[in-house]
Amino acid sequence: MSQLYTNLAKVYHEIYQKLFDYDQEFKFYDKHLKENDVRSVLEIGCGTGNLAKRLINAKFDYFGVDLFQEMLDIAATNAHKEYFLQADVRSMKLDKTFDCVIITGRSISYLTENKGIIEALKCINNSLKMNGLLLFDAIDAEKMFLDFKEIRTDKLEVEFGQNKYKRVSKSKKNLSSGWTWDWESIYYQMNDYGIYEKIGEDFSTLRAFIKDELTLFLRMCGFELISILPKKSYAWEDNFYIVRKVAYDF
Numbered sequence: 263m264s265q266l267y268t269n270l271a272k273v274y275h276e277i278y279q280k281l282f283d284y285d286q287e288f289k290f291y292d293k294h295l296k297e298n299d300v301r302s303v304l305e306i307g308c309g310t311g312n313l314a315k316r317l318i319n320a321k322f323d324y325f326g327v328d329l330f331q332e333m334l335d336i337a338a339t340n341a342h343k344e345y346f347l348q349a350d351v352r353s354m355k356l357d358k359t360f361d362c363v364i365i366t367g368r369s370i371s372y373l374t375e376n377k378g379i380i381e382a383l384k385c386i387n388n389s390l391k392m393n394g395l396l397l398f399d400a401i402d403a404e405k406m407f408l409d410f411k412e413i414r415t416d417k418l419e420v421e422f423g424q425n426k427y428k429r430v431s432k433s434k435k436n437l438s439s440g441w442t443w444d445w446e447s448i449y450y451q452m453n454d455y456g457i458y459e460k461i462g463e464d465f466s467t468l469r470a471f472i473k474d475e476l477t478l479f480l481r482m483c484g485f486e487l488i489s490i491l492p493k494k495s496y497a498w499e500d501n502f503y504i505v506r507k508v509a510y511d512f
């Protein structure tokens with residue numbers, strides 16, 4: 263992870279409001295939270311706070327954590343900074359427990375090593391009340407890798423207000439620590455003369471998951487899987503996991 267969540271945080275904030283439908287995301291989570299009588303919600307990888315502001319407006323008792331302060335600085339313009347904390351999900355220690363933890367926008371993809379996934383699930387377990395709910399989306403490895411050519415390229419152009427952006431991306435199979443791939447993106451913004459100028463680049467390794475491996479990680483960390491639903495998003499297909507804490511971390 264290099265620039266997308268640091269010096270390109272504002273670009274992320276603008277581009278992703280066109281890639282992710284945050285109103286739809288909110289409706290989706292709101293339905294699951296209400297069905298389960300959830301009041302307090304901890305969001306992991308809350309980014310620039312696009313879901314946070316909707317959950318706070320809907321009167322959930324909300325708290326958000328993200329690894330990058332640059333993302334949280336923008337989130338603080340969406341909702342007060344007291345709602346957010348800079349922390350790594352693999353080592354976070356919070357002084358409160360929640361009815362529900364959500365990991366949104368496929369943020370789990372950044373946990374590329376088994377060790378990191380287990381550390382994160384243990385910290386999440388410690389942040390949940392007993393029988394609390396864990397909801398998250400993860401890119402489906404079976405759908406992604408069955409027809410993943412060695413290199414996949416894509417290009418998109420997005421307009422946000424006066425700003426016009428272009429992103430040119432290359433995804434390359436990696437597989438060194440699970441169902442991982444390397445994602446290189448170059449970001450451009452149109453200048454006053456109508457010409458795209460390069461504004462930054464991002465290199466990340468990301469991970470997709472097969473259902474069985476995630477179910478095993480969850481069981482190892484005191485969770486019980488309730489169900490897995492297909493979930494549509496942009497670019498790749500996701501699975502949505504509904505999970506309950508059934509044991510304290512061990």
Ligand SMILES: C[S@@+](CC[C@H](N)C(=O)[O-])C[C@H]1O[C@@H](n2cnc3c(N)ncnc32)[C@H](O)[C@@H]1O
Nearest residue numbers: 267307308309328329330350351366367369372
């Ligand atoms: C694809 S973005 C999703 C952001 C937000 N949920 C959204 O939907 O716009 C992934 C987010 O996960 C955060 N992230 C990555 N690794 C993390 C970690 N180890 N702990 C906490 N946050 C992390 C990134 O900083 C980034 O904001």
